[in-house]
Amino acid sequence: MPELPEVETIRCQLLPLVSGRAIVDAWLSPEAPRLPAFPPDAGAFASLLVGRRLLSVERRGKYLLFPLDDGHTWIVHLRMTGALVHSSAGAVEDRFLRARFRLDDGCHLYYRDVRKLGRMWVVADPAQVVGKLGPEPLSEGLSAAALLAALRGRRAPIKALLLDQGTLAGLGNIYADEALHEAAISPLRPAGSLTPEEAERLCQAIRRVLAGATRHGGTSFWAYLDARGERGQHQLHVRVYRRQGQPCPRCGAAVARVRVGGRSCHYCPACQV
DNA sequence: CTTATTCCCTGATTGC
DNA sequence: TGCAATCAGGGAATAA
Numbered sequence A: 001m002p003e004l005p006e007v008e009t010i011r012c013q014l015l016p017l018v019s020g021r022a023i024v025d026a027w028l029s030p031e032a033p034r035l036p037a038f039p040p041d042a043g044a045f046a047s048l049l050v051g052r053r054l055l056s057v058e059r060r061g062k063y064l065l066f067p068l069d070d071g072h073t074w075i076v077h078l079r080m081t082g083a084l085v086h087s088s089a090g091a092v093e094d095r096f097l098r099a100r101f102r103l104d105d106g107c108h109l110y111y112r113d114v115r116k117l118g119r120m121w122v123v124a125d126p127a128q129v130v131g132k133l134g135p136e137p138l139s140e141g142l143s144a145a146a147l148l149a150a151l152r153g154r155r156a157p158i159k160a161l162l163l164d165q166g167t168l169a170g171l172g173n174i175y176a177d178e179a180l181h182e183a184a185i186s187p188l189r190p191a192g193s194l195t196p197e198e199a200e201r202l203c204q205a206i207r208r209v210l211a212g213a214t215r216h217g218g219t220s221f222w223a224y225l226d227a228r229g230e231r232g233q234h235q236l237h238v239r240v241y242r243r244q245g246q247p248c249p250r251c252g253a254a255v256a257r258v259r260v261g262g263r264s265c266h267y268c269p270a271c272q273v
Numbered sequence B: 001c002t003t004a005t006t007c008c009c010t011g012a013t014t015g016c
Numbered sequence C: 001t002g003c004a005a006t007c008a009g010g011g012a013a014t015a016a
Helices: A006-018 A042-049 A142-150 A158-163 A175-182 A196-215
Strands: A025-029 A036-038 A058-061 A063-067 A073-077 A084-086 A097-103 A109-113 A120-121 A254-261 A265-266
Touching: A006 A058, A006 A063, A006 A084, A006 A120, A006 A196, A025 A042, A036 A042, A042 A058, A042 A120, A109 A196, A158 A175, A158 A265, A175 A196, A175 A265
Parallel strands: A036 A120
Antiparallel strands: A025 A097, A058 A063, A063 A073, A073 A120, A084 A109, A097 A109, A254 A265
């Protein structure tokens, strides 16, 4: 479940490894016919990448973007179980390998995805894919005033709005729960009921939580692996996520787990109001 | 416009 | 021991 910290970890690792490299071969597994979202034909998709040089590695929300030397952009979304691993060793085949890209220095980028939910695009304009995303939490794009404006009049639970990538780009289930705990705001609060003070607190909590998780190389409860094929460490530092029944680190009350918007939601009913 | 629900996917876990 | 039901959730699609 790569969210912003996981994708940012991968971006930082890949940047020095693939910048300036050309893709000399691309293979997409026929077992994952939906991996190429655009163009949807695997052959056409591969031919847009082969021969192209990767100029850099960028990130927008949970999307990885590779600007190409012909002006197009290769975009990758890992969704739930995707992993993009760089290897200088020989081929590492397994049943979950969905794509393989050989670079002009002999290294490979391997795309593994157990559940085949990940998607890739090659587009002329990245806005076709990432154009509707909300502001970046770690840049100046996110402000309390902007957040408050986005929440105004909304009756859905604040947790649901934080998961909506159009409100804010990059939060998933883990960090939405963690940020709301950090800000001491209940995930069930109607989004429009937040005060300016609470919006400011939530903004700062989101930044703190995402920055901390990025320092720990992301969270690996399940499948997440970074670009070196290694697990993150932030699961050792979560305060409420998957800690139902255990004491809240702030007030000691038992952490609760409820369902919000079809997703599991963990919070402290005592100090998150 | 809003909010809620379903679907895609499959391995791991739980229940009987 | 086996087998079925449940769970995990990002995002698109659909329903209301």
